[in-house]
Amino acid sequence: MIINHSNKQEYFVNTILQRLNETSKEIIMQWKSPIDTSTRHFLLDNLLPQADVDEIYAAFPRNGGGFFDRDSFREKKRTSTDLSNYSPVLSDITYAIQDPRVVTKISNLCSMKNIEPDPKLYAGGLSMMFPNDYLNPHIDNSHDRERSKYRRLNLLYYVSPNWALEHGGNFELWDDNRTKPKVIVSRQNRLVVMETNKTSWHSVSKVVADHPRCCVSNYYFSELSPDGDEYFHVTSFSGRPEQPIRKIIGVFDNIARNVVSKIFKIGRGKNLVNKNGINDKL
Numbered sequence: 001m002i003i004n005h006s007n008k009q010e011y012f013v014n015t016i017l018q019r020l021n022e023t024s025k026e027i028i029m030q031w032k033s034p035i036d037t038s039t040r041h042f043l044l045d046n047l048l049p050q051a052d053v054d055e056i057y058a059a060f061p062r063n064g065g066g067f068f069d070r071d072s073f074r075e076k077k078r079t080s081t082d083l084s085n086y087s088p089v090l091s092d093i094t095y096a097i098q099d100p101r102v103v104t105k106i107s108n109l110c111s112m113k114n115i116e117p118d119p120k121l122y123a124g125g126l127s128m129m130f131p132n133d134y135l136n137p138h139i140d141n142s143h144d145r146e147r148s149k150y151r152r153l154n155l156l157y158y159v160s161p162n163w164a165l166e167h168g169g170n171f172e173l174w175d176d177n178r179t180k181p182k183v184i185v186s187r188q189n190r191l192v193v194m195e196t197n198k199t200s201w202h203s204v205s206k207v208v209a210d211h212p213r214c215c216v217s218n219y220y221f222s223e224l225s226p227d228g229d230e231y232f233h234v235t236s237f238s239g240r241p242e243q244p245i246r247k248i249i250g251v252f253d254n255i256a257r258n259v260v261s262k263i264f265k266i267g268r269g270k271n272l273v274n275k276n277g278i279n280d281k282l
Contacts, residue, residue: 008089012048012096019047020105027109036182037173039202040110041194043184047157048093053189057159059087060214064128073246074237074253076133077204081125090126090216095119097155097218106153106193107220115152115220118144122219123235129169129213135204136246137174137181138237140196140219147232149221151196157216158186160209167209174201179241186213197226198233203240234261 020027023044030042047053061067066085067078083091096102098117107115118124122145129135140151156171163169163186171192172181178201184192186204194200196219207213225231236254239246 009092009096009099012052012093013099013102015048015052016096016102017105019044020102020109024109031110034173036175036180038176039173039194039200041173041192042109044191044193045187046189047191048189050189053159054161055089056093056216057161057188057214059090060126060128060159060212061086062212064130064212067126067128073136073249074138075135076129077135078128078130078133079125080127081121083125086126093157094121094125094216094218097157097216103220106155110153110193110195112152112222114222114224116149116222118219118221120145124217124219127215127217129204129207129215131207131210133169133204133213134206136237136239136243136250137172137178137201137203138235139198139201139233141235142198142231142233144221149223150225151219152222152224152226153220154192154194154196154200154202155218155220156192156194157218158190158192158214159188159216160186160212160214161188163187163209163213167207167213168205169207169209169213170205172203172205174203178238186215195226198231201238232258232262234258 027042027044031040034040064078067080069078070076083094098119103115103117123141140154143150165185170186171184173184173194174181176199181203194202234254234257238250
């Protein structure tokens with residue numbers, strides 16, 4: 001089936017909606033009864049036909065060219081929000097997941113109200129992880145760029161072929177004590193949707209595969225706080241159980257970045273600009 005790119009996003013929307021409808025009962029069961037973590041989430045495999053996910057993967061630059069390199073004790077990965085530099089299929093799938101019909105369907109399945117997508121891709125967009133890349137345990141920034149809406153759902157769509165547990169680079173949801181993660185393989189054509197709140201600790205294990213782990217990321221927001229209370233925090237990192245020093249560093253690092261963010265209002269359209277001229281976010 002040949003699809004013109006002008007219709008590709010609509011095609012993705014309809015295909016995603018069909019899969020959500022087909023699996024709605026299973027999704028609701030997963031969401032209501034999370035296993036090995038208190039963070040509500042669901043997995044949806046085979047989101048798109050194989051030819052489509054292969055096209056999306058092929059559109060990622062093999063060496064991460066043009067992506068912003070994040071490298072610190074917190075994380076090591078490459079990201080991009082400028083979708084105009086790449087094949088239209090990457091923006092088609094990204095914004096298909098932001099389509100109001102898809103947003104409404106997913107928010108209803110998750111029993112959430114007043115959920116909105118983020119066309120500005122604040123902390124969303126494309127990500128690539130190469131050998132030895134990782135993402136330490138963390139909770140996401142509580143708000144959008146303007147701090148007017150709370151981050152409520154994290155949507156991750158994995159597209160790298162033949163990804164298996166032994167390749168590393170797998171998604172992890174932690175128990176309340178952050179001692180043992182629930183490992184979710186970053187399997188090709190798998191959509192993971194998780195709630196984000198004050199305790200939704202998650203991470204990505206170190207990549208050991210010889211090909212990149214590619215992901216399309218989106219966030220949904222709401223003016224409604226997850227627990228009804230008003231609060232704010234930057235993306236807050238910790239160490240893994242075997243990294244006690246990083247845990248200690250994380251405590252002080254999180255405090256410092258929260259203070260800087262509040263004083264300079266970073267995240268309200270006044271983000272820091274890094275040495276590559278790209279907006280960086282605390």
